[in-house]
Amino acid sequence: MPITYKKEDNLAKLSSAVSSSQVSAETVSRIQQQMQAMDGCINLGPLKVCYHIQLPKIVITVSVLGITIGTITLDPTNPCQTLKIDLWVASGKIELCIKGSCLKLSGEVCAVGQCVNWNDITIICWG
Numbered sequence: 104m105p106i107t108y109k110k111e112d113n114l115a116k117l118s119s120a121v122s123s124s125q126v127s128a129e130t131v132s133r134i135q136q137q138m139q140a141m142d143g144c145i146n147l148g149p150l151k152v153c154y155h156i157q158l159p160k161i162v163i164t165v166s167v168l169g170i171t172i173g174t175i176t177l178d179p180t181n182p183c184q185t186l187k188i189d190l191w192v193a194s195g196k197i198e199l200c201i202k203g204s205c206l207k208l209s210g211e212v213c214a215v216g217q218c219v220n221w222n223d224i225t226i227i228c229w230g
Contacts, residue, residue, distance in 0.1 A: 145227075147219070149193060149212055152226055156229060165186055167193045168215075186198075193215075195210060197211075205229075206227050207226065208221055
């Protein structure tokens with residue numbers, strides 16, 4: 104199940120707290136900065152995808168069986184990239200794309216004699 108982040112939910116709570124003087128302006132500023140960036144990782148069998156979202160950019164690091172394959176950056180002018188996996192214990196390729204307000208993954212990884220396929224699965228959505 105993908106993670107869904109709804110910035111407006113948190114902004115509404117923040118606005119309510121500010122108007123009732125429950126938090127300081129400094130705290131509000133820090134919270135707003137944190138809400139602009141999101142980090143996380145998801146494990147998909149032998150594949151680990153870690154992302155840092157600082158819109159409009161997403162920096163993604165991909166590992167297979169604990170070995171880092173590569174780091175890519177996606178943005179509106181470069182919404183998709185493919186990583187080829189060519190290790191002695193694993194092979195395959197995956198494509199990561201920004202589609203709408205979601206990060207999606209497709210591809211196949213074969214590791215230790217077993218293959219796993221993904222077709223347009225959602226890693227995270229924001230909005």
